[in-house]
Amino acid sequence: METVYQAQINFSRYLSASGEPLQPLPNWTERPDTLVSYYRNMVLARQLDHKIIALQRTGQMGTYASLLGAEAIEVVLGMRMQADDVLVPYYRNHAAQMLRGLSMEDMLSYWGGDERGNAAAAMGQDFPNAVPIATQALHATGVATAIKIRAEKRAVVTVCGDGATSKGDFMEALNVAGAWQLPVVFMVNNNQWAISVPRSLQCGAPTLAQKAIGAGIRGEQVDGNDVIALHESVNHALQHAREGKGATLIEAISYRLSDHTTADDATRYRSNNELKAAWEREPIKRLQTFLHQRGWWDEVQESAWQSEVGQMIQQGLDRYLQRPAQPVEHLIDFLYAELPEALKEQRKRLIRHAQPGGNHHE
Amino acid sequence: MSDTMTMVEAINLALRSEMQRDDTVVILGEDVGVNGGVFRATVGLREAFGIKRVLDTPLAETMIAGLSVGMAAQGLKPIAEIQFMGFIFPTMEHLICHAARLRHRTRGRLHCPMVLRVPFGGGIHAPEHHSESTEALFAHIPGLRVVIPSSPARAYGLLLAAIRNPDPVLFMEPKRIYRLNAQPVEDNGKALPLDSCYTLREGNDITLISWGAMIKETLEAADQLAKQGVSCEVIDVVTLNPIDHETMLASVAKTGRCVIIHEAPKSCAVGAEISATLAERGLLSLQAPITRVTGYDTVMPYYRMENHYLPNTADIIDAVNSTLEFS
Numbered sequence: 001m002e003t004v005y006q007a008q009i010n011f012s013r014y015l016s017a018s019g020e021p022l023q024p025l026p027n028w029t030e031r032p033d034t035l036v037s038y039y040r041n042m043v044l045a046r047q048l049d050h051k052i053i054a055l056q057r058t059g060q061m062g063t064y065a066s067l068l069g070a071e072a073i074e075v076v077l078g079m080r081m082q083a084d085d086v087l088v089p090y091y092r093n094h095a096a097q098m099l100r101g102l103s104m105e106d107m108l109s110y111w112g113g114d115e116r117g118n119a120a121a122a123m124g125q126d127f128p129n130a131v132p133i134a135t136q137a138l139h140a141t142g143v144a145t146a147i148k149i150r151a152e153k154r155a156v157v158t159v160c161g162d163g164a165t166s167k168g169d170f171m172e173a174l175n176v177a178g179a180w181q182l183p184v185v186f187m188v189n190n191n192q193w194a195i196s197v198p199r200s201l202q203c204g205a206p207t208l209a210q211k212a213i214g215a216g217i218r219g220e221q222v223d224g225n226d227v228i229a230l231h232e233s234v235n236h237a238l239q240h241a242r243e244g245k246g247a248t249l250i251e252a253i254s255y256r257l258s259d260h261t262t263a264d265d266a267t268r269y270r271s272n273n274e275l276k277a278a279w280e281r282e283p284i285k286r287l288q289t290f291l292h293q294r295g296w297w298d299e300v301q302e303s304a305w306q307s308e309v310g311q312m313i314q315q316g317l318d319r320y321l322q323r324p325a326q327p328v329e330h331l332i333d334f335l336y337a338e339l340p341e342a343l344k345e346q347r348k349r350l351i352r353h354a355q356p357g358g359n360h361h362e
Numbered sequence: 363m364s365d366t367m368t369m370v371e372a373i374n375l376a377l378r379s380e381m382q383r384d385d386t387v388v389i390l391g392e393d394v395g396v397n398g399g400v401f402r403a404t405v406g407l408r409e410a411f412g413i414k415r416v417l418d419t420p421l422a423e424t425m426i427a428g429l430s431v432g433m434a435a436q437g438l439k440p441i442a443e444i445q446f447m448g449f450i451f452p453t454m455e456h457l458i459c460h461a462a463r464l465r466h467r468t469r470g471r472l473h474c475p476m477v478l479r480v481p482f483g484g485g486i487h488a489p490e491h492h493s494e495s496t497e498a499l500f501a502h503i504p505g506l507r508v509v510i511p512s513s514p515a516r517a518y519g520l521l522l523a524a525i526r527n528p529d530p531v532l533f534m535e536p537k538r539i540y541r542l543n544a545q546p547v548e549d550n551g552k553a554l555p556l557d558s559c560y561t562l563r564e565g566n567d568i569t570l571i572s573w574g575a576m577i578k579e580t581l582e583a584a585d586q587l588a589k590q591g592v593s594c595e596v597i598d599v600v601t602l603n604p605i606d607h608e609t610m611l612a613s614v615a616k617t618g619r620c621v622i623i624h625e626a627p628k629s630c631a632v633g634a635e636i637s638a639t640l641a642e643r644g645l646l647s648l649q650a651p652i653t654r655v656t657g658y659d660t661v662m663p664y665y666r667m668e669n670h671y672l673p674n675t676a677d678i679i680d681a682v683n684s685t686l687e688f689s
Contacts, residue, residue: 086436088432115466115467115468115469116469118467118468118469118471119468119469119470119471120471121471123468123471125435125436125472127435127472128464128467128468128471128472130459130460130467132455132459132460135428135455135456135459135460137428138424138425138427138428138429138431138432138456139428139429139431139432139435139460140432141425141428141429141432142428142429142430142431142432142433142434142435142436142440143432143433143435143436144432145417145429145432145433146432146433146436146437146438147436149388149414149438168424168452169424169425169428169455172420172422172424172425172428173425173428175420175422175425176419176420176422176425176429179420330469334465334466334469334470335465335466335504335505336465336505336529336604337465337473337527337528337529340557340604341557341604341606341608342557342604342605342606342607343604
């Protein structure tokens with residue numbers, strides 16, 4: 001017998017849970033600007049997240065998927081991708097989307113049940129939010145195929161959770177990305193829980209990153225609470241893609257510090273001890289400690305930024321709450337490029353019905 | 363200049379013709395490249411347009427559909443082939459949740475000009491899962507056009523229209539008539555209208571409504587009935603969604619009688635939708651109940667029994683005679 005193939009999966013972490021460097025840091029961390037930007041954006045993402053949950057609890061927002069615990073992944077993706085790259089998101093990427101130009105009120109509109117949140121011109125060619133699991137991985141390979149056919153130097157990033165890696169769509173996407181050497185980065189936010197099902201029940205393999213091996217693409221694990229490790233990994237994968245060298249699967253190890261959505265109650269299925277332990281590893285405190293140690297952030301800056309963020313959120317919220325409703329005919333008008341004859345009668349009926357005293361039934 | 367050709371040759375011609383005109387058109391699917399497709403619909407295209415325009419994909423139908431959505435959102439016009447209707451089901455999540463919704467979901471920011479080609483229907487003695495007619499599953503999807511040609515010339519013009527349409531189109535090819543009834547087809551680059559019924563024969567006594575391969579038997583029945591002095595109007599629905607009810611209502615207003623013919627099982631099929639609309643909006647012009655001549659509400663059998671399943675010309679003539687006798 002001979003060994004015909006051997007592979008390994010590497011895990012990368014630069015900062016310990018308490019913010020101590022564990023190995024020599026990359027050169028870019030010698031200047032404060034990027035790290036402070038990451039920090040500020042993570043604080044904004046978290047405060048906004050709290051605010052949206054509060055809105056949902058008071059009936060001003062629909063069911064919402066919190067990104068608590070994913071802030072590091074979000075800001076690194078949002079800031080490392082270039083404008084002409086394409087993000088094919090899942091439903092927990094709103095901070096990355098905002099860093100790519102989506103306004104706060106548009107983001108809030110989506111979660112408030114208004115399709116205009118997916119319509120913003122600022123989203124460019126990025127895909128809209130969509131709730132089906134793992135299907136976005138295939139759309140990303142399609143976008144990447146178009147980029148490859150045109151020989152452009154752009155990269156596609158698609159994100160999913162650990163649960164999505166169990167789906168055929170995800171595996172088929174990895175497979176074609178390998179077969180065709182597509183310029184795509186698969187970011188798996190392994191936050192340990194797919195609603196109530198733990199990571200251990202999703203897959204018998206010790207890592208999710210090793211799924212890349214079967215597809216013939218790069219695969220690696222990274223600490224999803226460590227912006228430095230994420231920065232290195234994402235930058236490398238994006239560069240690899242843009243240079244036409246093919247796809248990368250990044251498994252970012254994080255923890256879902258929130259319920260699955262506002263419609264979920266995680267106390268039904270996971271222990272408080274586990275949650276408490278996860279808070280010890282969370283990304284914001286870790287970076288804050290590091291920045292303090294370097295003298296790049298202090299209490300005064302913290303309190304000024306917290307209050308600035310509070311104002312930004314209030315302004316975004318006001319714009320969201322004051323946004324006029326969509327015209328009711330938009331329910332039909334965007335289905336086809338041109339309204340088919342067959343739908344004209346239904347459109348008239350819809351408009352009549354929406355008027356005061358209107359009756360749906362003729 | 364027009365050459366005489368079969369439907370599958372006309373499809374090949376339309377693909378070639380549009381690929382020459384529009385370099386955003388890209389073909390993908392299983393065996394579509396070197397092999398030219400299992401029915402040879404894409405034969406010669408890889409040689410003519412290269413491997414960046416004709417992509418042999420891994421064997422994964424979900425992937426083919428999902429990939430097409432991504433390509434289409436980037437402004438390409440992917441034409442994906444699914445080899446047989448029985449293998450189309452893995453594509454459905456992408457058709458329903460994404461292809462048909464992308465424009466609506468983004469309020470027009472992105473759209474999905476893809477075509478999914480699929481041969482369908484029985485009568486060629488194929489193995490199981492090669493002969494289904496499940497068009498109703500797809501015609502029920504808002505935002506997805508379902509188009510079915512029934513002759514070489516219409517296949518050419520309708521496929522051009524499907525490719526040029528800015529929204530997703532499921533282009534279902536009745537494979538039983540892929541190589542029957544060759545006719546002259548002119549490579550004139552002219553698309554035929556979608557979303558409209560095609561009236562293939564005008565008549566006064568009864569309206570026969572069908573699509574796809576059953577048009578062949580429907581026209582045969584109309585010819586034989588003509589010899590008995592029965593004047594049949596024959597309507598090819600062509601686009602099952604969005605459907606042109608007006609042409610059918612106008613015809614039934616004239617004839618007062620209607621038989622609907624399709625291969626698919628009877629219940630909840632497109633024939634049921636047509637029948638319901640004729641009753642809803644045309645009841646007073648009806649002089650007899652609407653009759654449906656269809657497949658049975660059962661699975662498509664293996665080929666030794668497929669002739670028992672498929673409606674035939676005699677079935678249509680019987681149904682017409684009963685409808686005419688009703689008073």
